Amino acid sequence: MDIVAEIVRSLEEDIARLAPGDRIPSEHDLMTRFGATRASVRRAIEVLESRFLVRRSQGAGTFVNRRIDLVLAPDRAPSLHEAVAASGSVARTFVIGTERRAAPEDIAARLGAAAGAELTRLTRLGYIDDDPATCGEEWLAPGALDVADLHLKTVESLTEVLRASGADPVRARSRVSTAFAPPEVAERFTARDPVPVWHIETLTTDGRGGRPLMFSRAWTRQDRVRVVVEYEPVP
């Protein structure tokens, strides 16, 4: 009984012996192997997918998933690029938009701007192994950066740009939780179903004086990245 659970168990063992990127047998093959319906086989694979163990691609097959560990700690720079590189994958980030726009009230407040103030907003999209994995926006405090400096292609260097402009950017406070990608983000991920994501917000201030410089808000796919947060109480 419970043929789905049996298929799940069996496939789990198989996956443990495979490497990320390896293909698992087609649904048709699994039907004959387990003597089950396609519906049952699919249920089992859906369970594995919801555990982030496999990813499916229509027309291509089902493959063992690779997941990056990202540790966020007070004493460590939270570099997804480094974490990705360390695990042998390739990370790329593109700025897909820069604009001046009236900032939402909460963000304006954090950046010390008046409600409704027009601020510079960068939109970026990050890829891991050529798949979109993270998506987010950065809001710059008034006067933090000259707009002329923003013809950059990678956002990893944004703190570098801030530093070059005479500031001493340090992260002031971060907020991490999980959510489901809002429609405009899910669209970037070319997914329709609810995509479980990490929601990470960070306020960057000037180490000399504490003036707010930048507010960052990002959504990162949970099936591509596992975030671990370590924190200590401030005495």
Place this chain on the structure above:
Amino acid sequence: MDIVAEIVRSLEEDIARLAPGDRIPSEHDLMTRFGATRASVRRAIEVLESRFLVRRSQGAGTFVNRRIDLVLAPDRAPSLHEAVAASGSVARTFVIGTERRAAPEDIAARLGAAAGAELTRLTRLGYIDDDPATCGEEWLAPGALDVADLHLKTVESLTEVLRASGADPVRARSRVSTAFAPPEVAERFTARDPVPVWHIETLTTDGRGGRPLMFSRAWTRQDRVRVVVEYEPVP
């Protein structure tokens, strides 16, 4: 087209107008309402369930889910009991086991004990509105507490007990991530499918001297609790 997505959208609107605990129409009613098969209706409800919007109970029906927000911050005591009470629900915690047992190597190390040392381990199970929602264990450092003090029924008072024994318990470091409940935990939750959970580890030390007192490891159901972690860099 995409009848499942249509049902999801429609039910989302309905749910937004309902209160936690309210019942949504039966699958049979939804079949006639949308002119779809039960399979499609179930798919839609499964999507809502995976977003933690509803919970299903065989024989009873499908109900709008209630989720507690728990904010973990360096300057705040992470009290799930308080968060639950503040949202109008009832939290109860029971100690379901106390024993002396050889501690896992990593835990012994954190508590300053020799590898393989026998330590006191408490197992507890937490309920929200009479449903199991959190499950975990506490390991006590050697000499931190007299075993005779452990005939307590609620673990919320554990720091109180430590304090009464002359210590000044403070959280030293916490580690938060998401996972899927291991079998023995899922069993406590009376669930077979993979239950998405928060995995929270905390080391408690003595404020006077920094001696480790207790290591806590807990699994909390994501469909019952939403955790938000706020942290600041230590300069």
Place this chain on the structure above:
DNA sequence: GAGCATTTGTCCGTATGTATT
């Protein structure tokens, strides 16, 4: 570029089991 086989995505219809009320 066109055509084709493979593979996953979606939906329909039906039957039976099991927990709740």
Place this chain on the structure above:
DNA sequence: CAATACATACGGACAAATGCT
């Protein structure tokens, strides 16, 4: 005990994306 409602499984059909020829 009976009715209700969710859980699980079977079987078939067509659509859509992929990868290869």
